[in-house]
Amino acid sequence: MSKNNLLNVLNLAQEAAEKGTVEIATLNGTRITVKRGVFVPDNETLLFVSKCIEMIKSMNSEIETIADAGVGSGVIAVSLGKAFPAKKIYGYDISERALKTAKLNAKNNNTKNVVFYKNYRLGSWINRKTPRKIDLIVSNPPYVGDEELRSADFKRDYPDYKLQPKAGLLSLDRVGLRPYISILKSAKKFGVKYLLFRCNTENVNAITSALAREKIKIEVIKTESKALLLMRVTLIK
Ligand SMILES: C[S@@+](CC[C@H](N)C(=O)[O-])C[C@H]1O[C@@H](n2cnc3c(N)ncnc32)[C@H](O)[C@@H]1O
Secondary structure, three states, X not given: OOHHHOOOHHHHHHHHHHXXXXXXXOOOOOEEEEEOOOOOOXXXXXXXXHHHHHHHHHOHHXXXXXXXXXXXXXXXXXXXXXXXXXXXXXXXXXXXXXXXXXXXXXXXXXXXXXXXXXXXOOOOOOOOOOOOOOOEEEEOOOOEOHHHHHOHHXXXXXXXXXXXXXXXXXXXXXXXXXXXXXXXXXXXXXXXXXEEEEEOHHHHHHHHHXXXXXXXXXXXXXXXXXXXXXXXXXXXX
C-alpha cells in the first residue's frame, strides 16, 4: 500500500467520535461512511479486503455465497458485493448501529447483492435465517484478548482503542481466540467450505493450535503487514 493510501485510524476514529461520521476510500474504490460507535476500519482491514478479492477470484467457480461474520461498517461485505456482483453476500452483526451503517454503505455503493441480518447473542455468528448454504465465510472478528488489552504495547501501538466500540474489539477471553472458534463451529453447521480470517500475527500460534483439534486444514498466508495475517481454513468433511 502506498503511503498516500495509508489511513490514520486514530484521526479517523476521533473524527467519527467528534463529528458523528467519517468517510473512507478502500483500495478497490468502495467508499465507506463510518458512523460514531461503529468499528473504524484500519489499514490491515483494507489489505484484508484486497487479499480476499484476490483469493475469491482464484476460487471463483466454487464460491456462490459469502458471509461476513461481524460486518461492522460493511467495509468487507460491500467491497466484495461490488467486486462480485453475481455472488450473494450476507453480513451479520450484533450491533444495530453497525447494521444501519452497513446498509447505508450498501445503498451508497449500489450493491444490491448484499443482505444483512442481526445477531442477538455474542456466541452466535451466523444468523439462522440465512436462506441458503454458505460457501465461504470472511471475517475480521473482535481480536483483542484480555492479556493484550492490559499490555503497555497495545496501548502504545493502538491509541484508537478507547474510541472503538468494545463489541468490535474485545474477544472476551484471555488470548483473542473465542470468536474464531465460535465462527468455525457455526460454519460447520452451515456446510461452509472455506473461511478467510484476519488475525493478528501474535495470536496466530494460539489460534492454529486451538483450531488444529478440529477437522480442518489451515493455511497461514502472510501478507505485507505485520499486523495482518490471512488464514484460509478449509473444512474437511
Ligand atoms: C473487528 S470489528 C470488524 C468490523 C468490520 N468487518 C471491519 O473489518 O472493519 C468486529 C465486528 O464484529 C461485531 N460482532 C461482535 N460479536 C458479534 C456476533 N456475535 N455476531 C455478529 N457480529 C458480532 C462487532 O459489533 C464488530 O462490528
